[in-house]
Amino acid sequence: MQHTIVMTGASRGIGRIAAEHILRQSPHVHLLVVARAASGAQLASELSTGGHAVSHVPADLGSLDSVQSAAAEIRDRLERGDLPPLRAFVGNAGMQYTNALTEGPDGFESTFAINVLANHLFVRLLQDRFAAPARIVITASDTHFGDFKHNLGMVPGPAWKSPDVLARTGAFPKPDTAVGGRTAYSTSKLAAIYLVHEYARRLPAGVDAVAFNPGFVPGTGLARNAGPVTRFAMRRILPVMTLTPFATSRSAAGRCLADVVLGTTQAPTGSYVDRARAVRSSEESYDPQREGELWDAAERFIAAYGT
Template identity: 75%
Template sequence: MQHTTVMTGASRGIGRIAAEHILHQSPDTHLVVVARDSADTQFGGNVSYVVADLNSLKSVRSAAAEIRDRLDRGDLPPLRHFVGNAGIQHTNDLTESPEGIESTFMVNVLANHVFVRTLEDRFAGSGRIVVTVSDTHFGDLKHNMGMVPSPAWDSPGVLARTRAFPKPETAAAGRTAYSTSKLAAIYLLHEYARRLPAGVDVISYNPGFVPGTGLARNAGPLDRFLMRRVLPLLAFTPFGTHRDDAGRYLAEVVLGSTQAPTGSYVDRDEATRSSAESYNPQREQELWDAAERLIALDLAE
């Protein structure tokens, strides 16, 4: 039976690889690619495009509403999957959306929340929501090799604004915003697992350290050189994951080949525990409430 998979972050890197695997392994899939420019991402097969800037609340709300309306009109087959693979990391904690939301939080947390809340009742029977997170949320040497600072949790209202972390003009602050946003994403996924209708599974997917993707595109010249030329060697060690493998693992999580109950954290190809800090019902509830307020912002203000 034909069905729809909506995916962000399919333009490059592991998302592109995962999308190609999904289309190949599931020929009944109609893939809706959400991208800034559809010209950047041309696939063969049954694919359509919705243009969105994930750093704009207005643009994300418009894209999600367009997909919902196309489902309601029957222009798209029934919805089965949402894949929130897009992510961003900045070299500061000063970059913000047009609505004044800190950019890392907007793209890595709120954009997914808008799509989930807009489409959650459009899933036809069973479905699966998969959001790409990061093992940087552990905040220890084993998981981040000292390259990314630990998450620094604060109230969601603070995290959603710039200057949430010390020395916000520095790369360290930008990377702290990144690891904290990935912890926030896991909190929301736990809350979705409690709130969404039975039959819609919610999974956090960690690809591990994947050098050679576009995540560092906002970094300085030295960091970009290291990511392109030096760190890819780590993909062939236990510390890293080759992007071909990471993309295939993501596709397997989406299609259900990797067994994982709702609320699970999948590390590459295996369901396991996320960090101890990531299980906190109070923070999860507070973040849900804050995300609900933020995505309902009156954009006319």
């Protein structure tokens, strides 16, 4: 049966590989990629090679106005019948900055805006358009564990605070440093898991929500805002780690993401999938009080954008 999958973060890294794998494995999919206007049309053209059904909607995920416009266009196309029924949303796009002081056009700290609020706004604006069985997949990160086993000491663990603090710049110590930026990143990924738990409680029956952890994947575009030494290491040195158990190759992580989206990997709603299997996330990530507080705050933050 023809159906639509909406995906962010499909232009590079594990998202690009996942998109290609989804199209190969599921010929009935219409893949709608959300990307910046300059790259979206080219991406859709490249992915549609071989007769695959691919289209794009432009959006800057750092701007909630732009996300709202993209979601409205997707809704319109679904309602007109220009797209087949919506069966999945994949929030794969993510950003890590070299500080915790980067502010987006809506006044939110940019890591939080892109990694948390953009996904939440898409989910809420598209919520009533999903045709069950449907699945929401949000790319998380094992940096949310905050221990050496999961991050090899490269990323500080999350430092949870009130969502009203996390949503603004300067939430962490040394906010003008890379340590501040990386702390914002790991904390945003913890927030993403909290919201997945809330989606599992609140979304209609038949619409599942899953957090996906690709593991440490060197060579993606995640560090594109880092300094030249870090970018060089991510591109040229750290990929060697994929030969060990401590890292995942882009191709393997992309295939795992596709399998979660397509349901090949069994994962009940609210679960955390570590590459190819559902496991427990960190103990800190199971906190109903924080989850509810974050939900309430996120609802306030996006209330002006049509939800």
